[in-house]
Amino acid sequence: MRSVIRFMFRGAPVEVSGFAPHTTLLDWLRLLARATGTKEGCGEGDCGACTVAMARVQNGKAAFLPVNACILLLGQCDGAEIVTVEDLANGGSLHPMQEAMVAHHGSQCGFCTPGIVMSLFTLYHEGQRPVSRNAVCDALAGNLCRCTGYRPILDAALDVCATPTLDHYSNSAERVAAITGLDDGGDVFAGDDQGFFAAPASEDALADLYLRHPEANLVGGATDFGLSVTKGLAEPRKIIWLGRVCGLDESTTSATELSLGSGMRLADAAPLLARLHPDLGEVMRRFGSAQVRASGTVGGNIANASPIGDLAPCLIALGASIELRRGAGTRQLALEDFFIAYKQQDRQQGEYLRRIIVPRPLPEHSLHIFKISKRFDEDISAVLAAFRFTLDGKRVVAARIGFGGVAGVPARARKTEIVCAGLDLSNEASWAAALDTLDQDFTPIDDMRASADYRRLVARNLLRKALMEARGGKLSQTRLQMQGWSNAAE
Structure with a gap:
């Protein structure tokens, strides 16, 4: 077990110990390393003024990822190289x-x-x-x-970017070896039982540590947790980072399903989800920003139980299930059953989300996903609606409908699903009962992003829109085309 974190900075390995678990990378850069070229702007990962590059070895090469230093915990740098704007020039010549x-x-x-x-x-x-x-x-x-x-x-x-990539950061065996050499494969535990930053290297170590410290904060990418530090001024004493757990970021595929490890970064999950359906790819493209997708994880977006998390309603409509682990035991449950109430989950003490299992859409499935937000890019959804209709010609045989932003949790529109079964898509007048039933499924939330009345109206209109698309026709009649993207949502 290692009691320090290690990362590369300005060509040399750095070891840090004795730091507060909630220390951010931005604070370390500006206050200790005096790398003040990296600016503090919004403090919540929205403006990008604090963006730095984090290099990790992927497929034998150093991959540079943009991250928001303001909400990234210092401990998350373990095993990586950090590059700031001061580091780009080479021998007096600008990058x-x-x-x-x-x-x-x-x-x-x-x-x-x-x-x-x-x-x-x-x-x-x-x-x-x-x-x-x-x-x-x-x-x-x-x-x-x-x-x-x-x-x-x-x-x-x-x-x-029209020219070849030629700079002193181009992949070299020396850089790859230096980054790879940081990881000894062991667990990291910086602190003591009263306060620590821990980064277990295996699931067994994670399960054991979380059983002993069930009050600890589990952190994936810290894209949401970081705000509790910068905006909520929290000073959490115990943090368990999942970024080093071997295998927790892996995926498996089969003819019938896609299984995503809860530690998989959103950027890595995006192409896998896009292959399931183009609408999923579009949701992932608009999921936060490149910085958020480079740090945030699939499991983090699900496990924080936010009613406006974009992944949950999409995966609910697809019939996804999750696997949880506590100690040596595991259990599975339907994704929609994981959410009990606002920010509450069906999760026992010491139990963590291990993986998400997503069934592949079948030929008879018609899938439609819409994200509604004030800004087109990098914005939280006011409403996210996902519809999976099972069709027999122009008749709806069955429906699964997931909504985010219209209740205290991501949820299924179960009553509306029942009414949708049997709908004749060629008879638009017959859709009225399904549209009216939506009001019985949800009591929309009312906040600064949208009023309850607006959400109620939007939900109704999105159901009509999905039925129109399932009936058949050109997407150009129902989809807003923006800046050349062929499958842009609202």
């Missing part, structure tokens, strides 16, 4: 991305520029050529330019 920002006048006040440059640095290292304008917009969805200088920033990115 190609920095040079392009200068040439295209992409920096104005400069406060947000470091985070923008770091997001584009990770895009530069993705290796996808050519890079489209839409891809650049996606990469920058988590970065604000308060001076509204987006056009020259996009031009700078398109310019430099």
